[in-house]
Amino acid sequence: LIPWPKVDFTKFGEIERKDLSRINKISGANLHRNWVMIPHVTNHDDCDITELEVFRVAINKENEKAGVKLTMLAFMVKASVAALRKFPEFNSSLDGDQLVLKKYFHIGFAADTPGGLVVPVIKDADKKGVIQISQEMAELARKARDGKLSPADMSGACFTISSLGGIGGRYFTPIINAPEVAIMGVCKSQLEPKWDGKAFVPRLILPLSLSWDHRVIDGASAARFNAFFGQVLADFRRVLL
Numbered sequence: 573l574i575p576w577p578k579v580d581f582t583k584f585g586e587i588e589r590k591d592l593s594r595i596n597k598i599s600g601a602n603l604h605r606n607w608v609m610i611p612h613v614t615n616h617d618d619c620d621i622t623e624l625e626v627f628r629v630a631i632n633k634e635n636e637k638a639g640v641k642l643t644m645l646a647f648m649v650k651a652s653v654a655a656l657r658k659f660p661e662f663n664s665s666l667d668g669d670q671l672v673l674k675k676y677f678h679i680g681f682a683a684d685t686p687g688g689l690v691v692p693v694i695k696d697a698d699k700k701g702v703i704q705i706s707q708e709m710a711e712l713a714r715k716a717r718d719g720k721l722s723p724a725d726m727s728g729a730c731f732t733i734s735s736l737g738g739i740g741g742r743y744f745t746p747i748i749n750a751p752e753v754a755i756m757g758v759c760k761s762q763l764e765p766k767w768d769g770k771a772f773v774p775r776l777i778l779p780l781s782l783s784w785d786h787r788v789i790d791g792a793s794a795a796r797f798n799a800f801f802g803q804v805l806a807d808f809r810r811v812l813l
């Protein structure tokens with residue numbers, strides 16, 4: 573590679589210099605390695621979360637006094653577990669000439685903090701309900717913002733979800749969090765007109781962006797993974813199957 577350009581920006585105008593945070597330095601090095609070493613591909617898809625959002629809002633209303641708040645992200649953690657069970661190569665890591673297939677389901681989620689990006693992990697998400705996952709996520713996100721996450725809080729993930737749903741955007745290309753082999757990026761859901769065979773009806777559509785490691789996964793499996801993930805969110809009874 574040719575050297576990074578060295579430019580005296582003061583020649584062009586006023587500037588200010590700021591040190592990178594500790595988290596920026598650590599996550600930047602990891603992201604750079606993962607971007608360079610993993611052959612990434614990203615599949616984009618949409619899923620219909622109209623019914624799930626109605627259910628989520630109703631449950632939150634029912635439990636308002638108890639202070640329970642179910643988040644869309646917690647449902648996505650459960651949907652990830654169902655998809656990882658169905659497509660075990662997504663719950664693996666490369667180790668030389670071998671693939672390590674994991675029988676546990678720890679799901680990481682990207683959390684934006686004033687110091688930078690961190691990925692706390694919900695352990696054994698297969699054994700937890702959506703309420704418990706929502707509560708643990710809120711607690712981990714709070715610890716992340718306060719800079720109080722321990723190394724144990726951030727280790728052992730099998731698969732990561734990066735949600736920009738509360739912020740905006742349509743699709744993006746998330747970078748895989750090695751040694752995981754895939755990551756689900758989620759953007760903001762929007763009401764869109766969908767044809768039901770007779771008329772256009774308003775449906776709440778969630779954009780999905782799944783990045784995967786082409787050494788382990790192929791495009792057909794990724795398309796199936798996205799389709800299944802979307803089917804689970806469209807009809808959550810499928811997590812029971």
Ligand code: CAO
Pocket residue numbers: 643644645681682683684685689713734735736737738739746758759760761762778
């Ligand atoms: N579509 C539309 N709205 C959404 C949504 C979606 N997919 N996901 C969440 N929202 C809405 C929620 O309904 C909520 O709205 P109200 O305040 O009106 O109830 C609001 O966005 C906040 O959502 P939330 O409290 O459920 O938070 P969250 O679970 O979406 O996010 C966390 C939590 C920790 C993931 C988030 O704070 C965060 O850090 N996100 C950024 C992650 C990131 O930076 N990813 C990029 C990594 S690559 O650089």
